[in-house]
Amino acid sequence: MPVERKLPIVVTGKVKTAVARAVFRPGSGKIVVDSRPLEVWVHDNSQKAAEPLILLPELFSNVDVYVNTSGGGPSSRSRAVMVALSRGIVKWTRSGTARKILRTYDRTALTGDYRYKEPKKFGGPGARRRFQKSYR
Numbered sequence: 361m362p363v364e365r366k367l368p369i370v371v372t373g374k375v376k377t378a379v380a381r382a383v384f385r386p387g388s389g390k391i392v393v394d395s396r397p398l399e400v401w402v403h404d405n406s407q408k409a410a411e412p413l414i415l416l417p418e419l420f421s422n423v424d425v426y427v428n429t430s431g432g433g434p435s436s437r438s439r440a441v442m443v444a445l446s447r448g449i450v451k452w453t454r455s456g457t458a459r460k461i462l463r464t465y466d467r468t469a470l471t472g473d474y475r476y477k478e479p480k481k482f483g484g485p486g487a488r489r490r491f492q493k494s495y496r
Contacts, residue, residue, distance in 0.1 A: 378432025387424030
């Protein structure tokens with residue numbers, strides 16, 4: 361059973377170097393990302409950010425969400441927004457069923473994906489590959 365809340369909740373979602381900070385407040389169901397409504401906020405993979413809304417629309421009907429993103433690229437930012445929305449709605453409603461639904465749909469919906477690109481080292485063109493050795 362969802363619990364009525366008065367105070368705002370702040371949650372974060374991180375994917376690679378992208379960070380999304382979401383503030384959940386009681387309201388009418390509007391979701392704003394980087395000062396734009398979620399429907400207008402366009403990235404290559406922005407439909408990924410709306411997945412929690414599609415899975416749990418009734419839980420988002422009485423809450424306003426304001427999200428700020430920083431770092432990363434378009435795809436990582438939209439994944440980070442998805443993680444922040446998922447974590448926030450579970451924390452807002454305190455419901456185990458929302459957690460189960462999100463977990464079965466996508467296992468990274470609540471934890472994020474913390475894989476990073478391995479940094480390039482000297483002696484080669486990439487992280488592991490070395491320049492070809494010549495003996496003559």
